[in-house]
Amino acid sequence: MTDQTTDQASSSAVWGLDVGGAHLKAASSRGDARTFSFPLWKQPSQLSERLGALLEDARVDRLVVTMTAELCDCFKDKEEGVATVLDGIAKAFPKVPIKIWHTGGRFVSDAEARANPWGVAASNWLALATWVGKKFPCDAALLVDIGSTTTDLIPLRDGTPVPTGRCDPDRLASGELVYTGVSRTPLCALLSRVELGGVSYRTMAEHFATTLDAYVWLGDLPEAPELTETADGTGATRSFAQRRLARMIGSDPTRFGEDDTTTLAKAARQAQLTLLESAVRQVAEASLPDAVDRVIVSGQGEFLARRLRDRCPRLGRSETISLASRLGENVSQAACAYALAQLALIC
Amino acid sequence: MTDQTTDQASSSAVWGLDVGGAHLKAASSRGDARTFSFPLWKQPSQLSERLGALLEDARVDRLVVTMTAELCDCFKDKEEGVATVLDGIAKAFPKVPIKIWHTGGRFVSDAEARANPWGVAASNWLALATWVGKKFPCDAALLVDIGSTTTDLIPLRDGTPVPTGRCDPDRLASGELVYTGVSRTPLCALLSRVELGGVSYRTMAEHFATTLDAYVWLGDLPEAPELTETADGTGATRSFAQRRLARMIGSDPTRFGEDDTTTLAKAARQAQLTLLESAVRQVAEASLPDAVDRVIVSGQGEFLARRLRDRCPRLGRSETISLASRLGENVSQAACAYALAQLALIC
Structure with a gap:
């Protein structure tokens, strides 16, 4: 209560909103942060309701918005995607002034955003980087x-x-965006083969397991039985993860033991690190040819970012700043939304 | 009517049933063949109803069964998968004698199949090869x-x-099973990068497009507007395929033209052929070290099998037999079921 009172007294309540395809994230400029799992591509019509629920107990005086959800394949193109997301927000917050973050590094109006969907599509990374x-x-x-x-x-x-x-x-070409993450990435996109007990197996090109399974199995991410946005809809536990990982070579836990599971999970982690290493090299060569002073790590995959840092010679002598340590896990998970709310106070 | 009368007079009506995860296929020993699209992993409880519908107008005296659906991730292991499929069949055909094809190359009873699920799992390939x-x-x-x-x-x-x-x-290790096909394979499992206009783009590791889109775009497979088992649930037309293919690099048809679409689709076909070529080499080296007399091509991807044959030096002098030409497209699509019904007459 004290916080809210101070907030109300000292300034208006500005919220940053990061509307992704799999998660809705919101953070206030004061550091209140929320993340909801919401597979928007499955039920785009429920967006406004879910946004309302995300902030139902919050005072919202101003909203600043960034999105990646326009890419969802329920939309025919970015124009339709951007318009649908903006419609959902306007419906959820009919009386709140709204500005949208632009990849030019500025805020634009609703009308400008709709008129130039490519300018506001997938702009959350720039909000975080700018802040x-x-x-x-x-x-x-x-x-x-x-x-x-x-x-x-x-x-x-x-x-x-x-x-x-x-x-x-353009970002996929430059290496600045790598479409790989620590939870939703299908393992079939990372591993076409895996070696187990001296035998090389081709993997099944099916959505049977994701990076979440590898990292929960390896202990890099905690178990979360209630989290069912997994490949087969069962919880994010080590036991279910083993079942999903076994399926990658058409097996099941009756024949695919703990050692096999660990080997497969480590191979997935290795493949992801190799992919990211090549992108770091490309980005550094193009834009940071000399020494890198600092590496700022953030997101659900901070643990992987630290490993990546240790493997890249170019980053070896740099100082590491962890957003989770500086801001707390909660805000770090919604870092783009938080950054946006901060930028709204100064831009 | 004439056919059915002849059938009834001359022999009992034997049907082969191939229960896959994405399709139900049935064929009689007389060459009546049916294929239904049915995503079993989404609605396993509807299996018996759909099987009944598949054969509702057919006389069914005996059933011989093979399956791959036990692999679906709605089942915790092969034991549960096999049991559920057999339950569904028994419910749909309560009075019909049923035998199940075994990877040992013989038919077994329902009880034997349940007691040894690994022996009857994914056995359809052997029925076709034996016949x-x-x-x-x-x-x-x-x-x-x-x-x-x-x-x-x-x-x-x-x-x-x-x-x-x-x-x-074991089959994924030997190269005798390659988990790649001409319709459902996610392109992110085939292409981690694609070069368009001299620029190399990393692709999006998301279920945005499949091989069906590449082959419909290239004209290797016909358009099918009513077929909506696509990545985004819209029809299998060139126009929707272009939209799905564009999404692989985060684009849309406003910026991703016909040339880009063709380049991406050809890159996917090339990647699939390279994958299959390496498997053909492995299989031939292990089991067919001398000349190969015949290549028998079948399935929805006969067009790709012919290209593959032309690219593999080891197959260069062999005679090609097309099951579609010999049996008709309809039976060729359900070739495993048809082969099984044939085997039931002699085994």
């Missing part, structure tokens, strides 16, 4: 934000993001 | 059956299958 640059300025830094689905590798110079790509396709 | 060997015997042959989801590469010597693997994991 991180202001908060932890230095000569040369790399932001490594590893989420459930994607990884952003954003170079910064003198506290300012210097990406070579702004939209998704 | 093909009897029908087109020669010194050395390779059966190349490319379906919607998987490819079977089965070596035959003197008219008898000589596989080195019998269960899914």
Whole structure:
């Protein structure tokens, strides 16, 4: 209560909203942060209701918005995706002034966003990078934000993001966006073969297991029995993860033991690190050719970002800043939304 | 009517049933063949009803069964999968004698199948290979059956299958099963990068497009507007396929033109052929070290099997037998079920 009273007294309640395809994230400029799992592509019509629930007990005076949900395949193109997300927000918060973050590094109106959907699509990474640059300025830094689905590798110079790509396709080409994360990535996209007990198995190209299973099995991520956004809809426990991992070579836990499970999970982690390493190299060569002073790690996959840092010679001497340590786990999970709310106070 | 009368007069009506995870297929020993799309993993409780509908107008005196559906991730292991499939069949055909095909190359009872689920799991390939060997015997042959989801590469010597693997994991190791097909394979399992206009793009590791989109776009498979078992649930038309393919690099048809679409689709086909080529090499080296006399091609992906044959030096001088040409498209699509019904007459 004290916090809220102070908030109300000192300034208006500004909330950043990050509307993704798998998660809704919100954070206030004061550090109240929330993350809801919501597979928007399955039920886009429920967006406004879920957004309302996300902030039902919060005072919301202003909203600043960023999104990646426009990419969901329930939308025919970015124009339809952006318009649907903005409709959902306006319906949930009919009386609240709303601004949308643009990949040009500024806020635009609802009308401008709809008129230029490519400019506001997938812009959350830039909000985080812009705020991180202001908060932890230095000569040369790399932001490594590893989420459930994607990884952003954003170079910064003198506290300012210097990406070579702004939209998704350009960022996939530059290595600044790698579509791989610590939860939702299908293992069939990482591993076409796996060696177990000296035998090389081709894997099943089916949505049978994801990186979440590998990391829960290995203990990099905690078990979460209530989390059922898994490949087969059963909980994120080690036991169910083993079943899902076994299925990658058409087996089941009656024949696929703990050693096999560990080997497969480690192979997936190794493949993901190799993929990310090559992207770090590409980004650093293009934008940070000299020493990197700082690596800022964030997201659900901070644990992987730290491993990645240790493996990349170019990052070896840099200082590591962890957003989870600085801001707390909760805010770090919704870091883009939090950054956006911070930017709203100064932009 | 004439056919049915003849059938009834001359012999009992034997039906082969191939219960897959994505399709139900049935064929009588007389060549009546049916294929239903049915995503069993989404609604396993509807299996018996759908099986009943598949054969509602047919006389069914005996049923012989093979399955791959036990692998679906709605089942915790093969034991539960096999039992559920057999329960569904028994409920749909309560008065019909049923036998189940075993990977040992023989039929077993319902009780034996349940007691040894690994022996009857994923046995349809052996039914087809056994029948093909009897029908087109020669010194050395390779059966190349490319379906919607998987490819079977089965070596035959003197008219008898000589596989080195019998269960899914062993077959994935031997190259005799390649989990890739011409319809359901996610493109993110085939392409981690694609080069368009001189730029190399990382792809999105998401279920945005499948091989069906590549082959419909390229004209290798016909358009099918009513077929909505696609990545986004819209029809299998060139226009929707373009939208799905564009999404693989985070684009949409406003920026991803026909040339880009063709380049991406061809890259997917190339990746699939490379994968299959390496498996053909492995299978041939292990089991067909000398000349291959015949290549028997079948399944929805016969068109790809022909391309594959032309690319593999080891198959260059062999005679090609097309099951679609010999049996008709309809029976070829349900070739395992048809082969099983044939085997029931002699085994």
